Amino acid sequence: xxxxxxxxxxxxxxxxxxxxxxxxxxxxxxxxxxxxxxxxxxxxxxxxxxxxxxxxxxxxxxxxxxxxxxxxxxxxxxxxxxxxxxxxxxxxxxxxxxxxxxxxxxxxxxxxxxxxxxxxxxxxxxxxxxxxxxxxxxxxxxxxxxxxxxxxxxxxxxx
Amino acid sequence: xxxxxxxxxxxxxxxxxxxxxxxxxxxxxxxxxxxxxxxxxxxxxxxxxxxxxxxxxxxxxxxxxxxxxxxxxxxxxxxxxxxxxxxxxxxxxxxxxxxxxxxxxxxxxxxxxxxxxxxxxxxxxxxxxxxxxxxxxxxxxxxxxxxxxxxxxxxxxxxxxxxxxxxxxxxxxxxxxxxxxxxxxxxxxxxxxxxxxxxxxxxxxxxxxxxxxxxxxxxxxxxxxxxxxxxxxxxxxxxxxxxxxxxxxxxxxxxxxxxxxxxxxxxxxxxxxxxxxxxxxxxxxxxxxxxxxxxxxxxxxxxxxxxxxxxxxxxxxxxxxxxxxxxxxxxxxxxxxxxxxxxxxxxxxxxxxxxxxxxxxxxxxxxxxxxxxxxxxxxxxxxxxxxxxxxxxxxxxxxxxxxxxxxxxxxxxxxxxxxxxxxxxxxxxxxxxxxxxxxxxxxxxxxxxxxxxxxxxxxxxxxxxxxxxxxxxxxxxxxxxxxxxxxxxxxxxxxxxxxxxxxxxxxxxxxxxxxxxxxxxxxxxxxxxxxxxxxxxxxxxxxxxxxxxxxxxxxxxxxxxxxxxxxxxxxxxxxxxxxxxxxxxxxxxxxxxxxxxxxxxxxx
Numbered sequence: 001x002x003x004x005x006x007x008x009x010x011x012x013x014x015x016x017x018x019x020x021x022x023x024x025x026x027x028x029x030x031x032x033x034x035x036x037x038x039x040x041x042x043x044x045x046x047x048x049x050x051x052x053x054x055x056x057x058x059x060x061x062x063x064x065x066x067x068x069x070x071x072x073x074x075x076x077x078x079x080x081x082x083x084x085x086x087x088x089x090x091x092x093x094x095x096x097x098x099x100x101x102x103x104x105x106x107x108x109x110x111x112x113x114x115x116x117x118x119x120x121x122x123x124x125x126x127x128x129x130x131x132x133x134x135x136x137x138x139x140x141x142x143x144x145x146x147x148x149x150x151x152x153x154x155x156x157x158x159x
Numbered sequence: 160x161x162x163x164x165x166x167x168x169x170x171x172x173x174x175x176x177x178x179x180x181x182x183x184x185x186x187x188x189x190x191x192x193x194x195x196x197x198x199x200x201x202x203x204x205x206x207x208x209x210x211x212x213x214x215x216x217x218x219x220x221x222x223x224x225x226x227x228x229x230x231x232x233x234x235x236x237x238x239x240x241x242x243x244x245x246x247x248x249x250x251x252x253x254x255x256x257x258x259x260x261x262x263x264x265x266x267x268x269x270x271x272x273x274x275x276x277x278x279x280x281x282x283x284x285x286x287x288x289x290x291x292x293x294x295x296x297x298x299x300x301x302x303x304x305x306x307x308x309x310x311x312x313x314x315x316x317x318x319x320x321x322x323x324x325x326x327x328x329x330x331x332x333x334x335x336x337x338x339x340x341x342x343x344x345x346x347x348x349x350x351x352x353x354x355x356x357x358x359x360x361x362x363x364x365x366x367x368x369x370x371x372x373x374x375x376x377x378x379x380x381x382x383x384x385x386x387x388x389x390x391x392x393x394x395x396x397x398x399x400x401x402x403x404x405x406x407x408x409x410x411x412x413x414x415x416x417x418x419x420x421x422x423x424x425x426x427x428x429x430x431x432x433x434x435x436x437x438x439x440x441x442x443x444x445x446x447x448x449x450x451x452x453x454x455x456x457x458x459x460x461x462x463x464x465x466x467x468x469x470x471x472x473x474x475x476x477x478x479x480x481x482x483x484x485x486x487x488x489x490x491x492x493x494x495x496x497x498x499x500x501x502x503x504x505x506x507x508x509x510x511x512x513x514x515x516x517x518x519x520x521x522x523x524x525x526x527x528x529x530x531x532x533x534x535x536x537x538x539x540x541x542x543x544x545x546x547x548x549x550x551x552x553x554x555x556x557x558x559x560x561x562x563x564x565x566x567x568x569x570x571x572x573x574x575x576x577x578x579x580x581x582x583x584x585x586x587x588x589x590x591x592x593x594x595x596x597x598x599x600x601x602x603x604x605x606x607x608x609x610x611x612x613x614x615x616x617x618x619x620x621x622x623x624x625x626x627x628x629x630x631x632x633x634x635x636x637x638x639x640x641x642x643x644x645x646x647x648x649x650x651x652x653x654x655x656x657x658x659x660x661x662x663x664x665x666x667x668x669x670x671x672x673x674x675x676x677x678x679x680x681x682x683x684x685x686x687x688x689x690x691x692x693x694x695x696x697x698x699x700x701x702x703x704x705x706x707x708x709x710x711x712x713x714x715x716x717x718x719x720x721x722x723x724x725x726x727x728x729x730x731x732x733x734x735x736x737x738x739x740x741x742x743x744x745x746x747x748x749x750x751x752x753x754x755x756x757x758x759x760x761x762x763x
Binding site for chain 2: 090092
């Protein structure tokens, strides 16, 4: 077992979340939602702590984290980019937008730029099919994208 | 007492929110206040109007003026012209693409004319965060009628008589499902609302929850009364923050009004609802997988029987229905089963909501009576194919459905006719494709989705779909053989017969339906090594039109593979010799084409 090297604050936060769900193993998904919502991702140490608090095997926590695509074990960039690859976006050329993003950022899907600024992911259907193809950067939705517009959009995040 | 003369309804659905509808609302509120009109004009944030293509939408009441593609800077004009002077702002009205006339009232727009809104009856009319508005449109009358006048069995009979079938895709009769759960005795039963909408390209359930959350709450309470359950659970995608928020607001308001909780309306009936969050797994739309996920496990399906009606959530009898199914319940109770059964086709009653998307002019959320033809949906409501291109296929049923072609356009769509045509109703995604879509690539796209979303529990789905995907990859890369096409069919047949759950059993459908309907295209990929839509990169050849090429050499500079060189040919009127591409060196990156300013490079 890895040595738990989480900060005191983080440990307390996670313990409190587990407590708020009565340390009930059946609530593990809700606990993970809360914890990831706070820290952005679920590291191995965090999973061990959650397992211990809820009194369930770490394998079960890991099984859930790896099963559901919403949970991630790698930290995201400061501005996480998600390109919609739902059918509506796909037939309106989302793949070309994704290729252009990969080219400009120099990362593959699932990767984060070396400066930690952008991470690139895909998702299935934001539900803004009227604006297809769309991508999200953080919480902001960008619609009717084309490969030409990618540079312009990324430029908004040049701090 | 203030007198509201004008209502401004502004769409607050996800699509319109993404194009600044929040800012529009804020601007309205700010400017109205500045002009001292805040007591006469009420701004309401509604759910989805459906016409997402032309969003953000602003509708003015009482005169029903329908403004499209409104920008925050247009707000001042709307206030000055429409509200103060009573004149319509013509350039914000919908322009009929056929007769080039501006249309002010949505009733006269092609998009709305053939629609019949039952499940979406309140979307775009009420403020979803105000229970009073729902009540003022007849909301919670159904639960009052059920608790006051009907026995649980009468409720089940009424729903059965209406002919309502599950809107999640499979089309199981809802009343029968309720009846099965009702007859099982247990100390606790559950009503579960499946709001884990996962089809790529489908957003109808989300729109209902965002636009009319109270109808779901009321319907779940009615279901609880009918089957003898006191607890309701909504399993909703965590990716739908707005829908979650609106449901939470609605639940809190319903509790405050005594419409949820103990002794509802003094009847002695107790019912309450909690939310459970999904975490992004398509298979969780399958009811047994959904139940496992709610119990805090991996969302893997199990064999039925036992059905959830016998042993569901926490091993107690549970009834699972989808959002749209529930949205139909209150109105069936108030208007009666006979009214509902009079709409639709022989075996599929009522209406169906579709998320119309893809290469079509009017993308949006539509609701039509069962039995409407695809032609009516695509050409009348959808306004035809974008850019006047040629219709090629329409995909229904998402990753479990199939692609239909021109010959199916006049099929009256319902559960059975779609099934007979090799597709299925599914939850209601409808993606229209034109001749720029490659059908082999579309089949591959869906299979990639299934492979990613397969839970891995049974081998036919986990391994079989992977093998099919490998074959499709081989074909799109130009290495396919005719035997591969037969192998696809063989694998598909085995997967259909042997997979554990609905996801696996239907996963070969996109491949099978494209094989059936677009056989020529597969053969072209295999034999001629050609992709007519120009989608499959490995099969494309870039060609320079020597008559158009001015010989500037930009393409040669852009080419990373040094595949472009000068020829000896100088076209008429040009000074420099044209360029040509050596296809043996070309890596098909497309850098030459995107750099050419003279449109001289094309894909063949």
